[in-house]
Amino acid sequence: MSSQLELQQVTVKYGDFTAVENISMTLQTGQIGCLLGPSGCGKTTLLRAIAGFEGISAGSIFLRGTLISTPECELPPERRKVGMVFQDFALFPHLNVRRNIGFGLSHLPRGERRERVESMLQLVALSEYGNAYPHELSGGQQQRVALARALAPNPEILLLDEPFSSLDTELRTELAAEIRELLKRNGVTAILVTHDQHEAFAMADQVTLLNSGRVAQTDTPYNLYHNPGNEFVAEFIGQGTMITVTVNAAGEMNDGLGVLDRGHPHWQPGETLRLLVRPDDIEYDEGSHIALRVMHKAFRGANYLYELLLTDGQRVPCLTPSHVDIPLGGMLPVRFNLQHVVVFEGDCPRECCCTPSTVIQQEHDGEIVSPPVLRQAQAPRG
Numbered sequence: 001m002s003s004q005l006e007l008q009q010v011t012v013k014y015g016d017f018t019a020v021e022n023i024s025m026t027l028q029t030g031q032i033g034c035l036l037g038p039s040g041c042g043k044t045t046l047l048r049a050i051a052g053f054e055g056i057s058a059g060s061i062f063l064r065g066t067l068i069s070t071p072e073c074e075l076p077p078e079r080r081k082v083g084m085v086f087q088d089f090a091l092f093p094h095l096n097v098r099r100n101i102g103f104g105l106s107h108l109p110r111g112e113r114r115e116r117v118e119s120m121l122q123l124v125a126l127s128e129y130g131n132a133y134p135h136e137l138s139g140g141q142q143q144r145v146a147l148a149r150a151l152a153p154n155p156e157i158l159l160l161d162e163p164f165s166s167l168d169t170e171l172r173t174e175l176a177a178e179i180r181e182l183l184k185r186n187g188v189t190a191i192l193v194t195h196d197q198h199e200a201f202a203m204a205d206q207v208t209l210l211n212s213g214r215v216a217q218t219d220t221p222y223n224l225y226h227n228p229g230n231e232f233v234a235e236f237i238g239q240g241t242m243i244t245v246t247v248n249a250a251g252e253m254n255d256g257l258g259v260l261d262r263g264h265p266h267w268q269p270g271e272t273l274r275l276l277v278r279p280d281d282i283e284y285d286e287g288s289h290i291a292l293r294v295m296h297k298a299f300r301g302a303n304y305l306y307e308l309l310l311t312d313g314q315r316v317p318c319l320t321p322s323h324v325d326i327p328l329g330g331m332l333p334v335r336f337n338l339q340h341v342v343v344f345e346g347d348c349p350r351e352c353c354c355t356p357s358t359v360i361q362q363e364h365d366g367e368i369v370s371p372p373v374l375r376q377a378q379a380p381r382g
């Protein structure tokens, strides 16, 4: 594998305002990357800088080893070999599907152009729709035309700017998986911009999560969920609640869930830790002697998502099958499944990207730190 796209310490400013700062990332040939983050974090700005629509004020961008952007020199967008798919598809309404797809191929001889268009139509499974006009197609079909048009000139990278946002939820996930399969089959390197983590997970090999114009973490979807590098990532990805826990005199983690059996060599008595609790870290267990009060519940079809009260007043989420129907204020018997909880040491603010998380049960100084075992719960069943 070789590097297809490389951003080195890229900063983009609008006047005095810094939209993205010091962004470094690499995408290997054939990989699908994603820029993910809340509204205004700088995803589109970065994508536009890669496409050449925005100049950069620091750093450099390389495409297949060629320098395409520096603050001093910008290769114009039309010379970058970048394909773009936009949020609103941006198809030409007065051109049929064939002519939309062939739009960027005017440099090719007529026969070659026709062949390329037909192969693109086949690629996106729209061969029967070559003569149709955009308004005669469904949203998903229009998006596939936009994709075929972007891929037709054989770009070195495909940039997808919120490509599914105008489609309904069910179609989005379906199309995301379908387009991933298509891009992978054809070895296309691509970057997707989205604020929807499900879309990011369905499509991308590598996700760069941005927070206020900076990289919070670049990683696989699995690692972003299971090994978040800071509290911002922990809270943005998946569902979960951060609770505060204290290390007791014996060096154990002591929290509203009870006392965990053993501590970590780093932890000092009295130290405050932050613990990420996901809904599946706390499980319904009919036979458990531990029960927590139900403060809130949301019906999710197959599941209930409960919010439960700990003895110290903090709240934790718990996902149960939906036949476990406890009324508000009632007690839910639970057990704790804490093998994979993530702990943050120190009072790291959520914007901070510097403190690595400690996953319990990871190797530390050559020693495997065992998963914590709940010795005693503090909430009586009542």
Ligand code: ATP
Residues within 6 Å of the ligand: 014, 017, 019, 037, 038, 039, 040, 041, 042, 043, 044, 045, 046, 195
């Ligand atoms: P969204 O998901 O809402 O599209 P985004 O993550 O793509 O957001 P950007 O559109 O890149 O964010 O915007 C990043 C920041 O830069 C925002 O604070 C935005 O207001 C600002 N910004 C974007 N375009 C311009 C512009 N042309 N002039 C000045 N500020 C801009």
